Amino acid sequence: MVNLYFQPDAQLTVPDRMVLDILQKDYEDQQKQPTSSTTEASEDSDDSAVKHTRYSSTPEDALEHEQQALETLKDLNNPTSSSFEPTVFVTVDLASITSPTLRKWVIDPYVRWARTIVRVDTDVVMLTHLFLYAFTTIPSALYMYYNFHWWHGPLHAIMQVYYMGTYTLMMHQHIHMRGILKKEYAAIDHAFPYITDPMMGHTWNSYYFHHVKHHHVEGNGPNDLSSTVRYQRDDVWHFLHYLGRFYFFIWFDLPRYFLSKRNPGLAAKACGFELASYLFYYTMFTRVNTPATVFVFLVPLAIMRLGLMIGNWGQHAFVDENQPDSDFRSSITVIDVASNRYCYNDGYHTSHHLNPLRHWRDHPVSFLAQKQKYSDEDALVFYNIDYLMITFSLLAKNYTHLAKCLVPIGDQMKLSMEERAEMLKRKTRAFTEEEIAEKWGKQYAKLK
Known part of the structure; x- marks a missing residue:
């Protein structure tokens, strides 16, 4: 991936690596396309046939590669496929756990049992985290109320801050699907947020409403x-x-x-x-x-x-000046470890707005399936940066860094780094009430 400004994070998920690889291949193929002058010169040459080396590919090759990636991602999500792989932990992929003893006596039995508990077979990780909170957060909190020590308080808070992102995006799935466990465990599904939400910084049901x-x-x-x-x-x-x-x-x-x-x-x-x-x-x-x-x-x-x-703020900082009501143009896609490995593919925010009920494991599949639509709509894709750092970079007006984190698609591939930065800057401008009336309708504007 030599044409990306930064080296992609080694901890990217498998779907993220596949998506980024395809986007990078698109960029490489676009860069290799001949200019009009080159095309005219080749037409005057006796040897004008296009020669494809091992470093280039035909459009058919690229399409086949994308289709293979789509099928692979679908198989990873399909419980009936031999390639099915549930998510068990956020820190490591199941396929990376190679110890035969650990797999035979601990991991595989736990996965088989957990799949009978969780609503969606891929979501073993959510049960893993319910156990994590039950055996760390709750006992720590109870002991603090029983026998408070000043050293305990800050350590507990640090632990909770570490948990917050993953927990919040687990609850994001919970509130959209009205639960994460099978229906026979509906009582637990309904009750646990009233215990854990306040300890993770959420007031009761406010996230849902x-x-x-x-x-x-x-x-x-x-x-x-x-x-x-x-x-x-x-x-x-x-x-x-x-x-x-x-x-x-x-x-x-x-x-x-x-x-x-x-x-x-x-x-x-x-x-x-x-x-x-x-x-x-x-x-x-x-x-x-x-x-x-x-x-x-x-x-x-x-x-x-x-x-x-x-x-x-970072998720919705870039709003297209011409079609601000488009989900493709008012939200972004982020390919990074913090959002997608630890927070249930939260980086695919455009995909989520296109279909709020889409399961989190299906976002990379949907992105690849609609890749041309994303390109046609001039959607924005970033990598190696999360929403928090997008916000901080914006407040520092560091558009150069943001441009370096942009994965150009469609017509964006033709832009220089400076032009990318300028394009991003245009999309952060505040809309006037007159513009709001024009783009959304007068009923939305606060006109005098």
Whole structure:
């Protein structure tokens, strides 16, 4: 992959490596295409036949390679295929565990049993993580309330910060599919978030109400409470305003939004669960154990809400100036370890917006199947950078670094590095109310 500016991370998942390899091959083939002058010269030559070396390929070869990759990815996800491979751990792929003894007596029996518990056969990793939280987070929190030590609090908080991303994206799957376990375990599926959510920085049911019932309905449009379109996405003060509004007023703004949509039931639920969470925190802080509550509940809450908005800013920072309501042009795809290995392919954000019910293991398959559509729609694909670092790079106005992390597709392949940076910069400009009225409709604009 010599034409990528950075060496791809060695810890990329197998599907990510396959996707990146195909995109890189597309770029190499595009670079080898002759210019008009070269074509004219070859037409004057007696030896004008195109010669394909082992370093070049025909369009048919490329198409066959893509089809093989698609079939491989589908087989990895298909429980009836001999190539099926469930995800068991986020840190290592199942195929990489080669110890015969470990596989025979520990891993394979656990996988067989876990597949009878999880709703989707690929999702053994989710049961693995429920056990992880049950045997680390919960005992640590309980012991802090029983016998608090000041050294314990920060260590617990650090552990939770490490867990937060993976947990949140597991719950992302949970709220879209209304569970992650088989129906006979529905009681556990329904109950465990009420225990684990507050310890991971989420108030009860707020993720579901905001993300499923609001964000995916509005799709980063002007009425989306987490919309970026009215903000200059490389401006620190605009970001702080965006962050502050969510941080301090979401408890009020989200119920008010549901009321404006004439849905008082959702407004009551969103407000009720949020205020109930605050009352729970207050009770634990004032009547049970103050320092333990700070580290078990309040520190994760503060960090989680910061992380959610930093991440969402990066996910929707680049909005096309001509078709801002297109899912292809208002969200991005990120091929990196943090998003896809540890966070259930969260990097395929465009794919998720195109179909919010798409299973996380199907995102790379969908991307490859629609690769031409992504190219035609001028979608943005990045690698070796996650959403948090996209946000930080934007706030530092480091468009050169962002351009280096761009994987050019379609017409983007013709751009120089400087032109890529300028193209990205254009897509971070705040929309005026007049532009919002033109692009989305007057009912969305705050015109005087």
